[in-house]
Amino acid sequence: MAVLEAKNISKSFDTGTHTEVDAVTDMSLAAEAGDVVLIMGPSGSGKTTFLTMLGGLLRPSAGEILINGQPIGRLSSDRLTKLRRDHLGFIFQSFNLLENLCAWENVYVGGLGVKNRKQKAIELLKRLGLEKRIHQKPRQLSGGERQRVAIARALINNPPIILADEPTANLDSKNGLEVTRLLCEIACQENKAVVIVSHDQRLVQVAKRVITIEDGRLVKEELGQHQQFCEHHSDSNKS
Ligand SMILES: Nc1ncnc2c1ncn2[C@@H]1O[C@H](COP(=O)(O)OP(=O)(O)OP(=O)(O)O)[C@@H](O)[C@H]1O
Numbered sequence: 001m002a003v004l005e006a007k008n009i010s011k012s013f014d015t016g017t018h019t020e021v022d023a024v025t026d027m028s029l030a031a032e033a034g035d036v037v038l039i040m041g042p043s044g045s046g047k048t049t050f051l052t053m054l055g056g057l058l059r060p061s062a063g064e065i066l067i068n069g070q071p072i073g074r075l076s077s078d079r080l081t082k083l084r085r086d087h088l089g090f091i092f093q094s095f096n097l098l099e100n101l102c103a104w105e106n107v108y109v110g111g112l113g114v115k116n117r118k119q120k121a122i123e124l125l126k127r128l129g130l131e132k133r134i135h136q137k138p139r140q141l142s143g144g145e146r147q148r149v150a151i152a153r154a155l156i157n158n159p160p161i162i163l164a165d166e167p168t169a170n171l172d173s174k175n176g177l178e179v180t181r182l183l184c185e186i187a188c189q190e191n192k193a194v195v196i197v198s199h200d201q202r203l204v205q206v207a208k209r210v211i212t213i214e215d216g217r218l219v220k221e222e223l224g225q226h227q228q229f230c231e232h233h234s235d236s237n238k239s
Pocket residue numbers: 013014015021022023041042043044045046047048049050
């Protein structure tokens with residue numbers, strides 16, 4: 001069963017000048033547990049708009065979104081917030097960490113209602129290779145380290161769905177690949193559905209499916225190289 005589904009969704013923005021911008025037109029997508037879907041397309045093609053609607057943060061002008069089989073269009077804002085909290089983790093290009101909090105506190109604040117929250121936050125940071133950075137503030141961390149804190153924050157609720165908007169855009173090639181590898185590992189080991197928006201061609205190696213959008217429309221869907229990448233990395237983990 002699809003844990004996340006968009007059925008023929010569209011979004012038009014009213015720009016206040018009598019002209020509407022059609023940011024997304026008639027897009028559909030179904031993601032299952034273990035899926036890694038990469039959405040690519042030029043700047044302005046509607047990627048962020050589409051992902052934001054998938055995450056229930058922006059209401060489509062037409063069409064329907066289902067999270068865990070539940071149509072979200074008519075939910076009250078409280079119910080939607082709860083559904084998002086239980087099912088979705090977000091990773092943003094700009095990390096969106098709180099500058100006054102250290103690494104573990106940033107992860108902790110993402111886990112409202114989670115039992116043993118502090119312990120879980122620290123465990124996740126360790127798993128992401130940040131055991132020596134637990135008490136450091138974002139400004140004391142490199143870009144790749146900050147993005148790994150943001151990944152830990154997205155994971156603390158153990159959500160079945162991870163949405164990432166340009167997660168490697170602010171990283172150099174080494175860190176970009178490392179973050180990519182972690183996202184792939186998560187999807188493989190924990191059977192999560194991951195939807196990544198990116199310009200970054202290297203992410204094709206972790207994706208199961210690659211969707212290209214242009215002018216807000218789906219123009220191509222291809223297979224990625226996820227299987228190969230996962231097998232390679234699980235081999236190198238064993239040795
Ligand atoms: N709030 C808004 N009001 C009006 N137009 C908007 C709004 N948000 C986005 N748009 C327009 O919708 C289109 C798609 O924008 P979107 O941010 O989804 O593109 P994108 O593919 O994520 O681009 P990038 O790769 O540069 O991040 C663009 O033409 C943009 O100008």
